[in-house]
Amino acid sequence: MVTAEDTLKKTPNRKTGNRTRWARRGRPSLTETASRESSRELLLKSAINAFAKHGFEAVTTGLIAENAGMSQSMVHYHFKTKEQIWRAAIEQLMRDLGERFPLAKDELKDLDPVSRLKVLVRRFVKMSALDVSLSRIMVHEGTTPGPRLTWIADKFLKQGFEPFDETVTAGIATGQIKDLPVYAVTHTIISAAAMTYCLAPVVEATHGVDLSAARTMDELADSVLNILFDGLLARPDPDGAAR
Amino acid sequence: MVTAEDTLKKTPNRKTGNRTRWARRGRPSLTETASRESSRELLLKSAINAFAKHGFEAVTTGLIAENAGMSQSMVHYHFKTKEQIWRAAIEQLMRDLGERFPLAKDELKDLDPVSRLKVLVRRFVKMSALDVSLSRIMVHEGTTPGPRLTWIADKFLKQGFEPFDETVTAGIATGQIKDLPVYAVTHTIISAAAMTYCLAPVVEATHGVDLSAARTMDELADSVLNILFDGLLARPDPDGAAR
DNA sequence: ATTATCTATAGATCTATAGATAATGC
DNA sequence: ATTATCTATAGATCTATAGATAATGC
Numbered sequence A, B: 001m002v003t004a005e006d007t008l009k010k011t012p013n014r015k016t017g018n019r020t021r022w023a024r025r026g027r028p029s030l031t032e033t034a035s036r037e038s039s040r041e042l043l044l045k046s047a048i049n050a051f052a053k054h055g056f057e058a059v060t061t062g063l064i065a066e067n068a069g070m071s072q073s074m075v076h077y078h079f080k081t082k083e084q085i086w087r088a089a090i091e092q093l094m095r096d097l098g099e100r101f102p103l104a105k106d107e108l109k110d111l112d113p114v115s116r117l118k119v120l121v122r123r124f125v126k127m128s129a130l131d132v133s134l135s136r137i138m139v140h141e142g143t144t145p146g147p148r149l150t151w152i153a154d155k156f157l158k159q160g161f162e163p164f165d166e167t168v169t170a171g172i173a174t175g176q177i178k179d180l181p182v183y184a185v186t187h188t189i190i191s192a193a194a195m196t197y198c199l200a201p202v203v204e205a206t207h208g209v210d211l212s213a214a215r216t217m218d219e220l221a222d223s224v225l226n227i228l229f230d231g232l233l234a235r236p237d238p239d240g241a242a243r
Numbered sequence C, D: 001a002t003t004a005t006c007t008a009t010a011g012a013t014c015t016a017t018a019g020a021t022a023a024t025g026c
Helices: A030-035 A039-054 A061-067 A073-079 A082-100 A113-130 A133-141 A147-173 A182-198 A200-207 A214-230 B030-035 B039-054 B061-067 B073-079 B082-100 B113-130 B133-141 B147-173 B182-198 B200-207 B214-230
Strands: none
Touching: A039 A061, A039 A073, A039 A082, A039 A133, A061 A073, A061 A082, A073 A082, A082 A133, A082 A147, A113 A133, A113 A147, A113 A182, A113 A214, A133 A147, A133 A182, A133 B133, A147 A182, A147 B200, A182 A200, A182 A214, A182 B182, A182 B200, A182 B214, A200 B147, A200 B182, A214 B182, B039 B061, B039 B073, B039 B082, B039 B133, B061 B073, B061 B082, B073 B082, B082 B133, B082 B147, B113 B133, B113 B147, B113 B182, B113 B214, B133 B147, B133 B182, B147 B182, B182 B200, B182 B214
């Protein structure tokens, strides 16, 4: 179990609860429907947060509801099961991220593969730094095979990795990028770029560096891109690096 | 909850259980004590496995006991609380890994920093590939600050990262390694090297590549080292990479 | 009549403990 | 007497549902 204290700040109300919002009962008026943020949306926000922090199993429907200012049964009213609110939360998260950080854009079409890859990786790093929800969900779901992983992979990841794979393949074809296995390049990029930010608490605990500060966030982003494209050697190893 | 089916194969026994082992009751004989693998050890093995797969919260003491062929109450007899068997499991894992993959060895003292770093990273990648338990536990505990993370960091990670930090610092001093923030270099190495293997199910689900096969495991290790040290560009970018 | 909310609760776990049982040590 | 194991269970959750309540729609 995970207490609500972890997740969102809120003003305690009554003796049981942490309600920030005392929801109106009854059918909402038509004018209201458009303006007010719906309970469904509040629950989804809360769910994205909770699942990212703790993973599917450790999250309770009670926690999701509490952080959205509703009673536990509302989760089941709007989403039937915990499994279904999880799916809806991922879909919502992917929609949000797709809008904020578009990866497959035509504007990049005329760049050479390496320039294109740099833009893609830079965007991906920025996304990972500014919103760790997706990375966190992937570390929770991605370490063990299972139906939830299969679902995310088929529905989102395969498409999401496509621009990377394509660009790497093109770069290898033009001879600009080393002829390494494409999957290895893509996943090394993803790991190095996304994982470091989502392991920010480790960086804090071991090196005392706060990655939530804009300065260190950018500093790390520059370092990661620099290492990925150019390696960490000052003068590149003439005989082909670590062989 | 997580069913026992996920974790270890075992022969069902009776109608309730999955016992592979019907433990002798009573005080063990002195001769027996030395030879037989103790219940304590079996429980620890099972716990390492379970916590690595599912994380602290999702694991039940019943699952740990079942996969060790014992009744649930044995966990509490030997370790008092779930928290304590978790700690004991991490300690056991770190002892094992420290023996199998020594990082801070005198034998490397005479190498130059870059050669030393290559050996270190190569070992770390091999460790991450052959035993993902530690990486998995880190993704479960490392994404959210908390007492368990602080405990691991203070007791193990700080020491474990020292050889990397030292060698990177030395390499920067000799001018062989780029003058990037040391924490950024170390954590980029860790992320790229360890995380990819522990996200093997993602690689399988998105690219259909099985990282448990020796060939792909080595292939990925070579790629990661190559990229980290020499970058992914075929001809290193003369104007300083991704700026 | 429809929609959204709440309270209450059944049924299924999970942690931790109490107490019985079975073996060896001394 | 000591040690290791088991069964049973108290007390605390957690998911999901049933049923009451309060609002608007038509």
